Amino acid sequence: xxxxxxxxxxxxxxxxxxxxxxxxxxxxxxxxxxxxxxxxxxxxxxxxxxxxxxxxxxxxxxxxxxxxxxxxxxxxxxxxxxxxxxxxxxxxxxxxxxxxxxxxxxxxxxxxxxxxxxxxxxxxxxxxxxxxxxxxxxxxxxxxxxxxxxxxxxxxxxxxxxxxxxxxxxxxxxxxxxxxxxxxxxxxxxxxxxxxxxxxxxxxxxxxxxxxxxxxxxxxxxxxxxxxxxxxxxxxxxxxxxxxxxxxxxxxxxxxxxxxxxxxxxxxxxxxxxxxxxxxxxxxxxxxxxxxxxxxxxxxxxxxxxxxxxxxxxxxxxxxxxxxxxxxxxxxxxxxxxxxxxxxxxxxxxxxxxxxxxxxxxxxxxxxxxxxxxxxxxxxxxxxxxxxxxxxxxxxxxxxxxxxxxxxxxxxxxxxxxxxxxxxxxxxxxxxxxxxxxxxxxxxxxxxxxxxxxxxxxxxxxxxxxxxxxxxxxxxxxxxxxxxxxxxxxxxxxxxxxxxxxxxxxxxxxxxxxxxxxxxxxxxxxxxxxxxxxxxxxxxxxxxxxxxxxxxxxxxxxxxxxxxxxxxxxxxxx
Numbered sequence: 001x002x003x004x005x006x007x008x009x010x011x012x013x014x015x016x017x018x019x020x021x022x023x024x025x026x027x028x029x030x031x032x033x034x035x036x037x038x039x040x041x042x043x044x045x046x047x048x049x050x051x052x053x054x055x056x057x058x059x060x061x062x063x064x065x066x067x068x069x070x071x072x073x074x075x076x077x078x079x080x081x082x083x084x085x086x087x088x089x090x091x092x093x094x095x096x097x098x099x100x101x102x103x104x105x106x107x108x109x110x111x112x113x114x115x116x117x118x119x120x121x122x123x124x125x126x127x128x129x130x131x132x133x134x135x136x137x138x139x140x141x142x143x144x145x146x147x148x149x150x151x152x153x154x155x156x157x158x159x160x161x162x163x164x165x166x167x168x169x170x171x172x173x174x175x176x177x178x179x180x181x182x183x184x185x186x187x188x189x190x191x192x193x194x195x196x197x198x199x200x201x202x203x204x205x206x207x208x209x210x211x212x213x214x215x216x217x218x219x220x221x222x223x224x225x226x227x228x229x230x231x232x233x234x235x236x237x238x239x240x241x242x243x244x245x246x247x248x249x250x251x252x253x254x255x256x257x258x259x260x261x262x263x264x265x266x267x268x269x270x271x272x273x274x275x276x277x278x279x280x281x282x283x284x285x286x287x288x289x290x291x292x293x294x295x296x297x298x299x300x301x302x303x304x305x306x307x308x309x310x311x312x313x314x315x316x317x318x319x320x321x322x323x324x325x326x327x328x329x330x331x332x333x334x335x336x337x338x339x340x341x342x343x344x345x346x347x348x349x350x351x352x353x354x355x356x357x358x359x360x361x362x363x364x365x366x367x368x369x370x371x372x373x374x375x376x377x378x379x380x381x382x383x384x385x386x387x388x389x390x391x392x393x394x395x396x397x398x399x400x401x402x403x404x405x406x407x408x409x410x411x412x413x414x415x416x417x418x419x420x421x422x423x424x425x426x427x428x429x430x431x432x433x434x435x436x437x438x439x440x441x442x443x444x445x446x447x448x449x450x451x452x453x454x455x456x457x458x459x460x461x462x463x464x465x466x467x468x469x470x471x472x473x474x475x476x477x478x479x480x481x482x483x484x485x486x487x488x489x490x491x492x493x494x495x496x497x498x499x500x501x502x503x504x505x506x507x508x509x510x511x512x513x514x515x516x517x518x519x520x521x522x523x524x525x526x527x528x529x530x531x532x533x534x535x536x537x538x539x540x541x542x543x544x545x546x547x548x549x550x551x552x553x554x555x556x557x558x559x560x561x562x563x564x565x566x567x568x569x570x571x572x573x574x
Contacts, residue, residue: 005149008226009116011233012069017279018116019047019067020272024218025148026050028155031063034101044099045090051104061108061139062100064091071117072144077126084113085130092134109138118144156219166190173227178234184243187227191247194219195254201489203257213258217269220247221276228280237284241318244277245548252541253488256532267536274329274538281322285347288315292354306424309365310417312358316351317372317547320379323347325544327382330537341383348383351376355392362395363403368415370441371546374553377448378543381561390452397445397457404436404469413438415550436472440552443474443503446512451561455509462505462512475501477552478525484532487542492551516559527554 012018019037026033031052037043048065066087068076078085091111119127119142131140143151166189173187194216196204224247228240251273255266291297298311327344331337355361355376364373373396380389403410408427412419412435423435442465449457465474479487479497486492506512519525528534533541546553 002146002149002153005152005226006145008229009145009148010070011229012116018069018114020275021152021222022048022065022067022114023050024222025152025156026052026063028215029055029151034104037067044094045087046095046099051107054108054110059108061110062104063110063112064095064138065112065114066091068113068115069117070115071120072113072115072127073120073123074126077123085126088113088130088134092137096137110141111138112141112143114143114148116145116148118146152222156215156222166193170223170226174230177227177231177239178236180236180238182239184227184239184246187223187243188246190223191220191250194223195250197250197254197257197489201253201486203254213254213266214269217251217254217266217273220251221269221273223247224273225276228276232280232283237280237287240280241277241284242548244273244280245544248273248277248541249488249545249548252533256484256488263532270536270538274541277544278325281325285319285322285350288319289350292319292350292357295357297357298354305360306365306420309360309363309369312354312361313364313366313369313372316354316361316376319347319351319354320372320375321540321544321547323351323379323383324375325540327379328538328540328543344379345383348379348385351379352385352388355388359395362392362399363409364396364400364411364441365409365420366415367411367413367439367441368550369411370444371550371552373441374444374448374558375543375547378553378558381565386452386565389448390454393445393448393452394454394457397449397461400441400445401460401464401468404439404442404472405464407432407436407469410436411439411441412436433471436469438473438475438501440475440477442472443476443505444555446505447516447555447559450509450513450516451558451565453565458505458509458512459507462507462509465505473501474503474505475499476503476555478519478556479527479554480524481527481530483527483554484530487545487549487551488533489549491549492545513562516555516562519556520559520562522556525554525556527556528560 009018012021015037023033023036026048029052031050033048033050035043035046035049037047045066046064047067050063050065052061052063053059054061066084068084068087070076072084076084080086088111096109113127127142134140169186169190173182173184173190176182176186192198195213196206196216198204224243227243231237231239231243248270252270255263255270258266298315299308323344326340326347329340331340364370377389377393380386380392400411409424412423414435419431419435423431442461446458446461449455449461465472477493477497477499479492482496483492486495506515527542528539531539531542533539542557543553545551
């Protein structure tokens with residue numbers, strides 16, 4: 001385990017990664033951080049300060065951390081304003097003389113040089129001489145990757161919260177991190193045990209000495225980060241993304257099992273896990289971004305047309321969720337909100353290029369692709385790409401309508417890859433009848449045609465669903481207010497909500513619009529104002545959950561666009 005942690009620490013950047021792990025470590029050691037690392041603020045050598053009882057000799061002390069990244073050699077020791085020597089000099093010349101609080105002035109001072117690497121042999125003597133010269137004013141410690149991994153294992157991963165079984169599960173998950181179809185079952189077992197939840201997401205009976213939930217959330221975040229780094233090193237960023245999503249969703253699910261007046265105290269830990277997801281998702285986006293601007297740029301990831309369709313829609317869902325997380329997460333200030341909107345717009349531009357450059361994006365082969373389609377349309381509309389959304393819906397309606405007419409290459413209702421293969425290879429009448437007996441996609445496209453003012457598209461679906469393929473049962477799933485009990489843990493449609501079926505599309509779009517407004521007027525189906533994630537300012541979490549667990553997005557969610565997208569109008573921004 002020490003080797004695993006040491007290798008993981010070497011991959012961390014100084015800013016926003018290593019410096020965010022250290023406060024958790026200090027808390028686990030019994031220290032209370034009094035200042036945290038800040039980007040763009042001069043800190044006079046001290047990146048992190050904390051007060052506590054030293055575990056070495058039980059003496060209260062002021063701990064001052066100077067944080068660096070990588071190995072410390074002669075160049076890093078003394079080569080400019082960001083060198084180790086310069087930082088240490090500022091601690092003595094400025095920080096200790098002017099920035100120490102009066103309440104801490106009488107405490108023992110201990111300066112820790114913390115880095116993700118090692119202290120090179122050619123610099124060891126420089127460190128020894130410097131610390132001997134300053135020993136009258138402060139004690140010194142060096143925390144390299146090896147030393148930090150020992151402390152993390154001792155104080156954060158001790159036997160009380162991270163037993164041998166969990167260590168085994170973590171090792172197994174890391175060994176399989178590079179396998180494309182690994183289901184992460186070992187990592188999931190670790191998550192469940194840390195969070196104290198059972199196979200059905202229920203809260204397990206608490207032991208006599210229950211672990212602190214804050215600590216469990218931090219361990220889940222750390223385990224997810226370690227797995228993400230391992231899978232990324234193996235060239236499998238998709239596994240990293242899925243693991244970070246699962247850690248975020250299950251952690252939020254666990255917090256909702258607490259008493260309502262206690263949940264808010266865990267939001268900071270959830271924010272850190274969300275930060276992990278954002279970091280992994282941006283790396284995923286940047287890795288694939290260049291492929292989106294090339295015609296059929298994703299063909300290298302599959303072998304034939306049906307598989308190509310599945311790959312493209314999967315990427316549409318993933319990229320859309322990444323963008324929606326930016327625009328639908330409450331920022332700390334207006335400036336950050338604007339930055340998030342700009343990031344979402346860039347991602348939406350890339351999504352629009354993916355759709356344009358991959359015509360198969362209008363040929364879904366699974367009914368469950370409706371989830372990815374709705375996510376994509378939401379991102380396009382919310383970032384002002386309304387005309388691109390209209391064009392995509394038009395092509396989706398044209399192709400989907402045609403496949404149902406000819407009863408070939410239509411989106412199958414079972415969402416089974418085996419059924420899709422059988423339908424593609426054999427396609428007998430009995431099989432076709434079974435695989436096209438139901439559709440969520442058709443009424444969803446009808447709804448979006450109404451939203452985007454395309455009465456012609458709606459009319460075509462209304463006519464042909466009755467005349468050309470009347471055997472297809474159109475239906476929608478409407479979750480109710482108990483959605484939060486299931487949404488973040490597994491596929492919610494199997495455990496709650498109501499199905500609207502069979503749906504007969506009225507001849508006039510205005511009549512379907514009345515049906516949509518009736519849902520909006522139903523308090524029972526209002527899953528936005530009553531969303532636990534929405535109330536916490538992270539409504540994007542609901543959409544991440546839908547994509548991750550393959551839960552259809554509540555029509556109420558996108559019906560609400562009726563308030564911002566008046567019929568037959570194309571606003572610059574929704």
